Amino acid sequence: MTIAIYGSRRQEPYAQQIAAFLDALARAGARVVMHRKLFDVLIRLMPAHMAPVVKIVAGPDFMADCAVSIGGDGTLLRTAMWVGSKDIPIIGVNTGHLGYLSGATVEELPSLANELLSGSWPTESRTLMHVSEPELPFWPYALNEVAVAKEDTASMIIAHTSIGGALLANYRADGLVISTPTGSTAYNLSVGGPILEPSAPVWALSPIAAHSLSMRPLVVSDDSHISIEVDGRGRQFRLTLDGRAVALPLGTRIEIEKAPFKLRLIVRPGHEFPIPLRQKLHWSE
Numbered sequence: 001m002t003i004a005i006y007g008s009r010r011q012e013p014y015a016q017q018i019a020a021f022l023d024a025l026a027r028a029g030a031r032v033v034m035h036r037k038l039f040d041v042l043i044r045l046m047p048a049h050m051a052p053v054v055k056i057v058a059g060p061d062f063m064a065d066c067a068v069s070i071g072g073d074g075t076l077l078r079t080a081m082w083v084g085s086k087d088i089p090i091i092g093v094n095t096g097h098l099g100y101l102s103g104a105t106v107e108e109l110p111s112l113a114n115e116l117l118s119g120s121w122p123t124e125s126r127t128l129m130h131v132s133e134p135e136l137p138f139w140p141y142a143l144n145e146v147a148v149a150k151e152d153t154a155s156m157i158i159a160h161t162s163i164g165g166a167l168l169a170n171y172r173a174d175g176l177v178i179s180t181p182t183g184s185t186a187y188n189l190s191v192g193g194p195i196l197e198p199s200a201p202v203w204a205l206s207p208i209a210a211h212s213l214s215m216r217p218l219v220v221s222d223d224s225h226i227s228i229e230v231d232g233r234g235r236q237f238r239l240t241l242d243g244r245a246v247a248l249p250l251g252t253r254i255e256i257e258k259a260p261f262k263l264r265l266i267v268r269p270g271h272e273f274p275i276p277l278r279q280k281l282h283w284s285e
Helices: 012-027 036-045 073-083 106-117 274-280
Strands: 002-007 031-035 053-057 066-071 090-094 123-133 145-150 157-163 166-173 175-179 202-208 218-221 226-232 236-241 244-249 253-266
Touching: 002 036, 002 073, 012 036, 012 106, 031 036, 036 053, 066 073, 066 106, 073 090, 090 106, 123 145, 123 236, 145 157, 145 226, 145 253, 157 175, 166 175, 166 202
Parallel strands: 002 031, 002 066, 031 053, 066 090, 090 253
Antiparallel strands: 123 253, 145 175, 145 236, 157 166, 157 226, 175 202, 202 218, 226 253, 236 244
């Protein structure tokens, strides 16, 4: 079995757990593909534990049976970009703060090896968004959200938004967040958008500091084709996909549709969606 591992660079506090995980994989004869930036950190911290690593990559030129993301939710988003459309199931090991997307804690990492090597993983499929226009300088897919927002200026933008070719609204606001269910607990939640159940076939449109109180969050089908043309008083606006941002001139049209592939997340018992949601938002208190 081949396991791909991606992680953030800040691994010193978790070196013991990661070393035990790699040792367990080595004893089982598993092969590890590791992202170069993580390998460069771990080879310095634990050179004696790197035996199962058979391939070191910086890009997407690999295949594996599953992937492990060691970090926070941001790291898992980067792991999703690394895996791309390969249909490799991912499990997030949380070393961050909230960890909505994680399927294990870092304390559980040493015992996770046997679960992964069993080859029996319950998974959830998550939809992604595809920005087909304009041409972007980075991966044009988003697992969490696509957002348009004003640049560093006091002037708001106007997001002329259409669904299926029909005008929906002219959002006069600081910006507009279009969120998947996976991303509903991220940027969308912070601007007052709804929390969506991960398997729901919908997206949420949530304005950022709307000029009118009648501009409320809206839930639409994820089969919708969303078109946004951004206007305003400035010269440019910012388009963001899962934290990857580019400045674009006003008047640019953004075309958003469902990606032709999905991401699979490994969900272990005790980490189903209601449980971290209740714990992270303290709903049981």
